[in-house]
Amino acid sequence: MKELSLNILDIAQNSVKARATCVKIEITEDADTLAFAITDNGCGMEKDFLANVTNPFTTTRKTRRVGLGLPFLKMEAEMTGGSFEITSKSEKEYEDHGTRVFASFNKNSIDFIPLGDIVDTICTLIHGSEDIDFEFSHKTEEKEITLSTAEMREMLGEDIPLSSPEVLAWVRDYLTELY
């Protein structure tokens, strides 16, 4: 991937497929490190699947037997000297089921991929899954940017879908201004 924000989009789509109703995307940054965590309350994974989930030949897709989303992210993080972590609780075993993917990157590494257009990623996620609550936060040393679609829904009421072009245009302008 050319931007880490594309990895975030890719991984968050897994949460959507896992039937999550709430997906949290948290980015934290200081001078040397960028880290993000994507946490959902979806169906989770069982131990056997989880153990092999960063293997490219593990996938849920039906069109072929290769899945590259998590392996890409793990490689990109480790290349910079950062770390990758995935934990999950399957709905078959736990009440509080869900999955958390965490990756951290050393920003000074030559292999560090820039975050890129995170606003575009958030707009894409809201567009694709209007019924899911997304909680986004990006904390740097100077500021913290947040967006909660649950709060947006309160202002919008029940009848206006979050995926309406007018609402998405507002999201884009709102976040762009904060950055």
Added chain:
Amino acid sequence: MKTLAELSAIRDRMKNKIAVREGSNETRIVVGMATCGIAAGARPVLNAFVEELEKSGLAGEVSVSQTGCIGMCRFEPIVEVMRAGEEKTTYVKMTPEKAREVFEKHIKGGKIVTEYTKAEGLN
């Protein structure tokens, strides 16, 4: 300064429009957004369509949606256009610029941009 409160203004503005919108989407634009599509550049393509749709005010007749892997990863970003009374058109190797052109010529103008379709793109 943009505020959350503006959303209630959007709500009031859209209230009357939204009832008309439902179920009347005659044209559907579908963008492949699996790992393959995203890596090939599908995200800006999708958002170009969403922006053009917002500008055009055609949200009642046209919808933009996302789908998973269409199964031809080497042709990503792939965009499918379904219009009433027309066979499905598959555009391959799309860019935001091509997307804006397709919106103008095909979605608004009704003329397929054949040079970006699958049959042509295969060569």
